[in-house]
Amino acid sequence: MESDYTKYRGKCKEFIAQAIKEDPTLKAVRGYYYCPIWGEQQHWWCVRPDGTIYDPTAKQFPSKGTGEYVEFDGNITCEYCGNQTTEKTAHFNGHHAYCSYNCAYRDVM
Numbered sequence: 261m262e263s264d265y266t267k268y269r270g271k272c273k274e275f276i277a278q279a280i281k282e283d284p285t286l287k288a289v290r291g292y293y294y295c296p297i298w299g300e301q302q303h304w305w306c307v308r309p310d311g312t313i314y315d316p317t318a319k320q321f322p323s324k325g326t327g328e329y330v331e332f333d334g335n336i337t338c339e340y341c342g343n344q345t346t347e348k349t350a351h352f353n354g355h356h357a358y359c360s361y362n363c364a365y366r367d368v369m
Contacts, residue, residue: 264320280306286314289305291303293305294328334346335347338357
């Protein structure tokens with residue numbers, strides 16, 4: 261039998277796309293799910309017109325969606341200097357984000 265973790269983990273966008281196809285009133289939301297057991301997790305979920313959350317992949321988490329959902333505000337924290345910058349202007353090296361090429365180079369050196 262397939263576990264909830266295996267069924268849903270890493271497939272959030274796929275499941276919310278299907279949910280929105282079935283109910284176009286849903287809105288896709290990107291952000292973080294704060295699981296009381298695993299901590300901060302990058303995640304996608306849906307929001308209904310009344311503001312309630314619908315998370316078709318909540319079962320992947322040990323807390324099953326009882327944690328806190330926080331929408332991504334478009335800002336990132338530089339991994340080298342700690343300054344805030346927008347995702348649009350950030351520089352990325354793999355999963356690492358920096359406010360400038362200088363910080364990216366300094367962190368690698």
